[in-house]
Amino acid sequence: MRDLRATRQDFPILQRTVRGRPLVYLDSAATSQKPLAVIEAIEGYYRTSNANIHRGIHTLGDEATEAYENARAKVARFIGAPSPRGVVFVRNTTEGINLVAYAWGRRNVRADDEIILTEMEHHSNLIPWQMLANEVGARLRFVPLAPDGTFAPEALERLLSARTRLVALPHMSNVLGTINPVRAVADLAHAAGALVVVDGAQSVPHLPVDVREMGCDFLAFSGHKMCAPTGIGVLWGREDLLEAMEPFMAGGGMIREVHWDYATWDEIPHRFEAGTPNIAGAVGLGAAVDYLEGIGMAAIRQHEVEITAYALEALRHLGDVTLYGPRDAQRRGGVVSFNVAGVHPHDLGTVLDEHGVAIRAGHHCCQPLMRKLGVPATARASFYLYNVPEEIEALVAAVQHARELFSGVRAR
Amino acid sequence: MRDLRATRQDFPILQRTVRGRPLVYLDSAATSQKPLAVIEAIEGYYRTSNANIHRGIHTLGDEATEAYENARAKVARFIGAPSPRGVVFVRNTTEGINLVAYAWGRRNVRADDEIILTEMEHHSNLIPWQMLANEVGARLRFVPLAPDGTFAPEALERLLSARTRLVALPHMSNVLGTINPVRAVADLAHAAGALVVVDGAQSVPHLPVDVREMGCDFLAFSGHKMCAPTGIGVLWGREDLLEAMEPFMAGGGMIREVHWDYATWDEIPHRFEAGTPNIAGAVGLGAAVDYLEGIGMAAIRQHEVEITAYALEALRHLGDVTLYGPRDAQRRGGVVSFNVAGVHPHDLGTVLDEHGVAIRAGHHCCQPLMRKLGVPATARASFYLYNVPEEIEALVAAVQHARELFSGVRAR
Amino acid sequence: MASALDDLYRELILDHYRRPRHRGRIEPYDAQAQGYNPLCGDDLTLWVRLEDGRVAAVGTESNGCSISQASASMMSERIVGMTLPEVEQLIGAFKGMMLQGAEPDPDLVGDLEALQGVKRYPVRIKCALLAWNTLIEAIERTRGESGGRPATSE
């Protein structure tokens, strides 16, 4: 296994204990931990350069503006965007998708149009489209999943038609781990005249991502899942689409001229950033991009494939464990959802917490997928660059303890 | 003058120099500086408790949720809200107002209805209503200002009618400093059957504010102007109104049940917080509230009245200076907009920056008000708890230098 | 560690989880109520029949973790035979014990005391309360007081 072990030193929280045991943090798909470089970037910003941006005529304002716009340029480079003009700072993936649903969707999707999603959508890439569809009288259709939690491009092809306005899908599922064939999806969708929105919440933090290679029209992702602060995320959009869009929210900083009863808009991306943005958050995201690039996204991906394969194997070995998603770690991200016969996921979560092991238990914001899988909830362990094989062993030992506890064989 | 001088030690940035001179930060109306207590609260959160909230079954998740909800409770107390249920975390004032315009406005304002604003609106409390009005065919009306930048409740009364659905106004103007009679406005508006939205961006950081005393229906404000981090703000709303509203954005964390083609919503305030919120931002806002309460909002207000009176007097004394807004510092907040004959505000800003003095120059996101005042821009100095009289003296000396530079009497 | 978990998952609780009492719908009934914890996904339906002012029968159907299931089972067992004021007194005592850390009156709470181990796991308290909040809703319905919204222990 490629050794990124040394990176653990960069994450202060990994030194802490939980209920007397060393923390084993296996919940990075919910939110990642933050390296010192990011914490210090935020701190440094507030200690030396804090000011409002784009409006200043003073040195601090210049410095803050430069820090903010530098972060935008770093993000653009990180995702292979042709220029920073397509990079809109938002709060999180959810806001990015809502922005498209409001500012593009409300003007371009009409009665009887169709929006195609998959059966693995996170609520954040489902409900905004439901609200849009219900408002304008459009229909949602869902690409069905095969039993292993994947779908082939042909499954999409059968749903595409002249009525399809949009295909929205996750690059990687937060429950199944499935990595979807976004390039093939984009080619098919475009051939049918539809746009493609990619929910990159789980992929951008974990895989090398290039919007030009993916061929998508919009990509949304969250800083907090990629070593960056909470409250900052990105909507990348094709510049010609963004140029043609009206604003979503309105207010200071996104205007050209304002009159009593109408206003005209600033250039992209500013047009979509009304009000004072999360400046320190953007600076922190820039630092996170630097940090991740310093390690290398390919190395992170390789590490996660290996640790995921190890975890899948170890859990399968336990017996009485149901695993969800593709069997092959190469086809999935570092997310392993499972259930243990006779142990409710919440009970599992509590027993694991007593061992210092932090996992998630619940519907993972994917209620329809849970119904499809026929379970009320799953347990989920998820990995990042800082996880090491011993932590998988701690996970497995704790799961074993839970099984014993609930089978009546008390381990004292 | 009440001496809050000791608070300067709490703000690390105030130790820095700009162009070789000690920083004189007179731009707190744009964004405030941050005390160490807030910087450390953010840092502490990331170093010890960072996790996603409301979904966890592990210790970190509990700690993060508690920190986030504690911050909400502190904010509720700070603004005299009946309970934390009415406190919605947003990015900033701008998002708070857009939330009302979308989630309440789009369903309650119809063709030929009227929305009343004032002539002193910040773009953030103007354009969202323009977009709404233009979409549904409603009309905007504007309470006219007297020459001193104030208006009497009677001026509003003349505009109110059965068609008025909403009155939106700033508690305090970011250009004129004017503190508006929100209680009288609320009483008149309510008698006419209209709701009241208060833009509290400038008041909540600087005055004791109590939503029950104000009698408003919604109040929006930004953390970054009140010693808290960027990227966090608050929309407070009357609970019965919020309960009756559909969500604005949709996604994870705000649902009850999700089906393939519809969803039902969680309780308030969660219904309005889609996606992972700015958890560290909220924690920082909680720390800022603690910090401000430790000093006392009444003491801060008193200090600002005194320093504003001193600044008004000193600038008036200079000659060739036009001041905007009420003469009496008791009737205004700590914001002084002015113009110097023959010196464009941008040039003034640059000269002042060379002296280490940071002010703002421009339209302050109030283009219509600038047109009303008959100027393209103004210079603006704004104050907070950490400003001291010597800084006013530095401001005046720098303004004097600019006058000399531009009158041809070069001071070498 | 073993002892904290043992305290949470006492034999009594695991026993109720494995063999829940009063499962299933009852007929006839005077009130039905539903409870739901959106973030857990736990749900519960409760039926209550009254005779002569006392709880004559209780039935539950539910999905959820051991704590929510055991709590529903133990609650059902306890309230059969009680008058409504007695039920309300019990609800008050149970919620007081779980939420305010009130010292429970042993005569009142009886073996429900076993659920106290949950208090060390704040996020699980709502699991233990789900059945009880649903019961409050059901009682209100016997009096025609409720708006009919599902209960929640959020």
Place this chain on the structure above:
Amino acid sequence: MASALDDLYRELILDHYRRPRHRGRIEPYDAQAQGYNPLCGDDLTLWVRLEDGRVAAVGTESNGCSISQASASMMSERIVGMTLPEVEQLIGAFKGMMLQGAEPDPDLVGDLEALQGVKRYPVRIKCALLAWNTLIEAIERTRGESGGRPATSE
């Protein structure tokens, strides 16, 4: 301090600011263009008349700071008499000097060199460029190339 400001506000610049050349609309004209800096509020309208392929007359109307006013005035003075290729060469040299820190060719930029002091104040560079970006727009219009959007130096 005095020297940095003196370098920004050189006498030549203050002179153009106080007595701007080529003010006002001209008639007839071959192209008109508008420029606007939304964040500053500075605006500028530029008229250009060509004769025999050379700039025969220039007029400006504008609101703005000393830098944007002086830059417009100095630019107008410089380009009268130039061919369009010469104007474009000048624009390139000026923008190169202001944005890329290119060493200016004295023969080309002449007294526009005085605007170099602006470079120490990055936020003011767009003030110095406003007239020039508007000129680019005007030139495009003489060739019928432009979409008619106001220029901006953001």
